[in-house]
Each structure stands twice: as structure tokens, then as C-alpha cells.
Amino acid sequence: MECQLKITLTEQRKEKPASDKLGFGVHFTDHMFTMDYTEGKGWHDPQIVPYSPVTLDPAAMVFHYGQTVFEGLKAYRNKDDRAWLFRPDQNFKRLNRSLSRLSMPLIDEDFMLEALKQLVATEKEWIPTESGTSLYIRPFVIATEACFGVRASHTYKLIILLSPVGAYYAGGMKPVKIYVENHYVRAVRGGTGNAKTAGNYAGSLKAQEEAKEKGYEQVLWLDGIENKYVEEVGSMNVFFKVNGEVWVPELNGSILEGITRDSTIHMLKDWGVPVVEKRISMEDLYEAYTKGELEEAFGTGTAAVISPIGEMSWNEHKMVINNAQIGELTSKLYDQMTGIQYGLVEDKFGWSVEVTKA
Structure with a gap:
């Protein structure tokens, strides 16, 4: 993918939640990654932008025919204060398998891994440090074309959201x-x-x-x-x-x-x-x-x-x-x-x- 990743930083930072109030998937970081797809043009305009709502036409095909796939992975901070991902290449491989099954355009796995690393680096301070906590990563793709025809969409949007999450076993692991x-x-x-x-x-x-x-x-x-x-x-x-x-x-x-x-x-x-x-x-x-x-x-x-x-x-x-x-x-x-x-x-x-x- 030849297009350059554009980064626009927010001018208004959010207040980070307390470590004991994180929960799962209820808080979101200052920035997100977005990229668009247009048939005949391919994936284009990759950028890291301030977290904000997404505006879609009410006839967008994702609402009517369910063309959407997602992934889930995490970023961690180790004892040396370095940020790490766990097998992220496998998540992007699986994302492509899901995209293929839903007749959606494939992504460049190498480019997406580099874009993800840049996004996580931008939001490193959002990675919690307490035992068991992490930064949950949710890449997803949605069909955006406004059309009621039962077919694959001609346009799509890929977004990656980040969410600091608490320890899954806050009270200890139990069967x-x-x-x-x-x-x-x-x-x-x-x-x-x-x-x-x-x-x-x-x-x-x-x-x-x-x-x-x-x-x-x-x-x-x-x-x-x-x-x-x-x-x-x-x-x-x-x-x-x-x-x-x-x-x-x-x-x-x-x-x-x-x-x-x-x-x-x-x-x-x-x-x-x-x-x-x-x-x-x-x-x-x-x-x-x-x-x-x-x-x-x-x-x-x-x-x-x-x-x-x-x-x-x-x-x-x-x-x-x-x-x-x-x-x-x-x-x-x-x-x-x-x-x-x-x-x-x-x-x-x-x-x-x-x-x-x-």
C-alpha cells in the first residue's frame, strides 16, 4: 500500500479512568485509526485522528445486510515500560479470512500492522500498568454504500478503536x-x-x-x-x-x-x-x-x-x-x-x- 499514514492529534485530551474502574470496553482512547475503500481505487486515506462519532447514510449496507467483520487483540506494558502486541500478524491474517468470507476487500496485512503499531505508540499512555490490565484493540470493517440491492457494497470503512481494560479476573480466577x-x-x-x-x-x-x-x-x-x-x-x-x-x-x-x-x-x-x-x-x-x-x-x-x-x-x-x-x-x-x-x-x-x- 503506497499511501502515507496521516496523523492528526487531538487538542483536547480525555481524562483517563482509574485503574479499578476500567471494566471491559467502556472507555476509549483519544485517537482512532480510519481508512476507506472505494471500488476501483482500493484502500485509501489511512489516518490516525481524534476519536469521534462516525456518520453513515441510513441506507448504508452494513445496517441492512450485515457486511461487517472485526478482530480483537491487546497491547501490554511490561516491567520495562515498553509496549508489546501478542501475535498481531495472526489477527490481520484472520481479518482477511473473515473479509473474504463476507465478500469484502482484503487489507494489506503488513501495512495494517505498521499502522496499528503507530496507533498504539500514539496512545501508549493509555495502556494501564496494573497487573492483569491491558489495552484492548478492536479493528473492524463496515460496508458504507447507501443501497438496498442485495449484493456486496462498493465502499467500506476500516476503523481501529482502543480501550483500556481491567483485569479479567479482578477477584481471582474461578471456574x-x-x-x-x-x-x-x-x-x-x-x-x-x-x-x-x-x-x-x-x-x-x-x-x-x-x-x-x-x-x-x-x-x-x-x-x-x-x-x-x-x-x-x-x-x-x-x-x-x-x-x-x-x-x-x-x-x-x-x-x-x-x-x-x-x-x-x-x-x-x-x-x-x-x-x-x-x-x-x-x-x-x-x-x-x-x-x-x-x-x-x-x-x-x-x-x-x-x-x-x-x-x-x-x-x-x-x-x-x-x-x-x-x-x-x-x-x-x-x-x-x-x-x-x-x-x-x-x-x-x-x-x-x-x-x-x-
Whole structure:
């Protein structure tokens, strides 16, 4: 991409929130990145500008046909006051896969990584320093053409927002209770399950609401064809430690290719832990549970990193895993992953990308 990144700094800085009031995704930094796409011209006018509302025509196609995709990653400040990103190249690769699935124009991954580094460097002081905190990064693309025709838009806008977020486990990491969903379906092979698009998340909300009414924190999604094979937990990938092996649902076109998922698999294999990617039925898991072989379960994702599962409810069966305690492997994975992200342990995989020096 040959166009130059233009930077316009704000003249009125926001007051930064207190570290114990950060929450998740409710505060936003002083600046954002924007770039436009026009058919025949390509991506153009990349710029870092003061954070501000976006004006769209009410007939913009994003509102009517849902052409939108997004990503999520984080920036961290380590003990030397340097800013780092965790595997950002993989986020832009996945963004392109999502764009392709939604018939949207691809981005230049190398250019976007450099633009992101410049944006994070501009907002470095917004990266919180307290343990467990970080700067959440949300790149997204929307269709902007005003048209009711059912087709791909001819114009788009890419925006990156930054949001300082608090520690996910502010009160300490605790295993969650999961309801295995037998009625609603998150995604189906051939659909958009492996794309990070808004409709996937909108369609999941009803099941999550009903699970919470039953006393469960999250939903375990089954496949949309046979309604028996495990796919994801909430908006995270899911892992099970069974008799010394770690089982993970294989990627099948309806499961999102999580970057934390991939990192976890790399880490486990490096430790010599057997990892089996396969179709996992609830019958398989229940049988392992009855034999005392279901030792640990956890979800993986950007926000939580590793989220331990202490209980699952399936067809009136209550499965309490590891006495509803955090498993040894789950805890080790969390400590090692976050240790790399915050620069506390050696990054032997080369996953950390430096943004700014101290």
C-alpha cells in the first residue's frame, strides 16, 4: 500500500479512568485509526485522528445486510515500560479470512500492522500498568454504500478503536458453570462460523440469556448438523484434558480459528503434552467423566486468555470437573501465556511484537 499514514492529534485530551474502574470496553482512547475503500481505487486515506462519532447514510449496507467483520487483540506494558502486541500478524491474517468470507476487500496485512503499531505508540499512555490490565484493540470493517440491492457494497470503512481494560479476573480466577445448548445453534459448516462477523455473536445472545436464567455463566455450543459434537464455549475455543491427553475440537469450517487456541496447542506440544484435535461428542465426554478420566476443561480467548470450567450441565447430567477447582495444567497455561504477554517469562516462540521502547 503506497499511501502515507496521516496523523492528526487531538487538542483536547480525555481524562483517563482509574485503574479499578476500567471494566471491559467502556472507555476509549483519544485517537482512532480510519481508512476507506472505494471500488476501483482500493484502500485509501489511512489516518490516525481524534476519536469521534462516525456518520453513515441510513441506507448504508452494513445496517441492512450485515457486511461487517472485526478482530480483537491487546497491547501490554511490561516491567520495562515498553509496549508489546501478542501475535498481531495472526489477527490481520484472520481479518482477511473473515473479509473474504463476507465478500469484502482484503487489507494489506503488513501495512495494517505498521499502522496499528503507530496507533498504539500514539496512545501508549493509555495502556494501564496494573497487573492483569491491558489495552484492548478492536479493528473492524463496515460496508458504507447507501443501497438496498442485495449484493456486496462498493465502499467500506476500516476503523481501529482502543480501550483500556481491567483485569479479567479482578477477584481471582474461578471456574465457570457451563450449560450445554441443545436447542439453539451458533454456526453450521458452510456458514460464517469461522468468520469473525457480528451476526454470529448476535445469534448467540438468546441462548446465553436463557443459560444465565438457569444459573450458568456460559453456553457450550454443539454442531449445527447432528447436534452432538462440541464446537465452542461462549465466544471461546474449548479444551478438555482426558486421561492425560488434551482434546480440542478440530477446525471444521464452523469453529473460529482462535489465536489463543493456536498458541495453547503450540505450548502444550512444546511441553510434551499429547494434543488430539478431533470431533468430540458429548457422549464421549460424559463417558470419560463417568470413568473419572475427564480431568480438566477450559476455554481460550483474547479477553480471558484461559477460562477454567468447573461444571457442565448436559441432558440433566451434572458434570463437576476436578471438584470445581482450577486444574494444574489450566493454571500453568494461564501463567505461561500471560507471562509471555506481559514480558515476565521468555518468549521462546517469538510471539511478542514490540511497539515502543522504554
